[in-house]
Amino acid sequence: MLTIDNVSLKGINRPRLSNVGLSLDSGKLIGLIGPNGAGKSSLLKAIAGVEAASGKLLWNRQSLSAMNDNERANTLSYMAQDDTPQWDLTIEDIIDIGLLKKRLSRSERQRRVETTSETLNLSEFTGHSIQRLSRGELQRVLLARALVSEPELLLCDEPTNALDIYHQLNVLQLLKKQSEQGRLVMMAIHDIPQAAEYCDELVLLDKGRLVCHGQPFEVLTKENLAATFGIHADWICNKRGVAWQPRPL
Numbered sequence: 001m002l003t004i005d006n007v008s009l010k011g012i013n014r015p016r017l018s019n020v021g022l023s024l025d026s027g028k029l030i031g032l033i034g035p036n037g038a039g040k041s042s043l044l045k046a047i048a049g050v051e052a053a054s055g056k057l058l059w060n061r062q063s064l065s066a067m068n069d070n071e072r073a074n075t076l077s078y079m080a081q082d083d084t085p086q087w088d089l090t091i092e093d094i095i096d097i098g099l100l101k102k103r104l105s106r107s108e109r110q111r112r113v114e115t116t117s118e119t120l121n122l123s124e125f126t127g128h129s130i131q132r133l134s135r136g137e138l139q140r141v142l143l144a145r146a147l148v149s150e151p152e153l154l155l156c157d158e159p160t161n162a163l164d165i166y167h168q169l170n171v172l173q174l175l176k177k178q179s180e181q182g183r184l185v186m187m188a189i190h191d192i193p194q195a196a197e198y199c200d201e202l203v204l205l206d207k208g209r210l211v212c213h214g215q216p217f218e219v220l221t222k223e224n225l226a227a228t229f230g231i232h233a234d235w236i237c238n239k240r241g242v243a244w245q246p247r248p249l
């Protein structure tokens, strides 16, 4: 269980996070939603320890900030938004970085890198330099680097934003599966219908504040969508499923 207690992070004109408090259970896929600048990335960075925030961040009652590098690496993985490594390394080298702090035999490392690579449809790029990949291919490599250590807590900042629709669905199903295996998976996501369909719970942020946390139907109310995104959205149910029609207020 992740406990986020009164977490704040300073910004330039206004706080990036203001007294955010949440309890999130393992075994769930959590979607972080909110408009640009709401604080989604800031919250993921604070949990990952990339940014030093005030307040408490506890993983199973143990302080994340008190963990040493090895303990942290054995607990969580963080996939940043739009990370662009400049090194001329192969995709296997990059995925293997996710195992740097794990004490595994060479063969076990190799096995895990291969399996994760296959899961993300990256096998055809074996031996390729990451400098020759498209943005979407690179995004899948960076997700593989986060997944390969099989972390209890997986933090992904917009893991699908550069992907084609096939790979978006593949990654969402994969993250869902990770949560079903007992992990806590948190992802920032802008696609509201996908967030509603795949996530067990949503966390709606706006201007660094927590607006609402709950099941998708509890969070995606007309009032919340109007107040945070400035949109009016009708959810339409018909024989083909559920669609939504957003328009500016």
Ligand SMILES: Nc1ncnc2c1ncn2[C@@H]1O[C@H](COP(=O)(O)OP(=O)(O)OP(=O)(O)O)[C@@H](O)[C@H]1O
Binding pocket: 010, 011, 012, 015, 016, 034, 035, 036, 037, 038, 039, 040, 041, 042, 043, 188
């Ligand atoms: N390093 C930084 N120093 C100061 N302020 C920052 C920094 N990074 C981001 N901010 C500000 O903090 C606020 C929250 O940014 P954050 O990146 O967390 O938003 P977000 O919800 O992830 O947005 P987006 O949907 O655009 O990715 C924004 O107003 C942003 O301008």
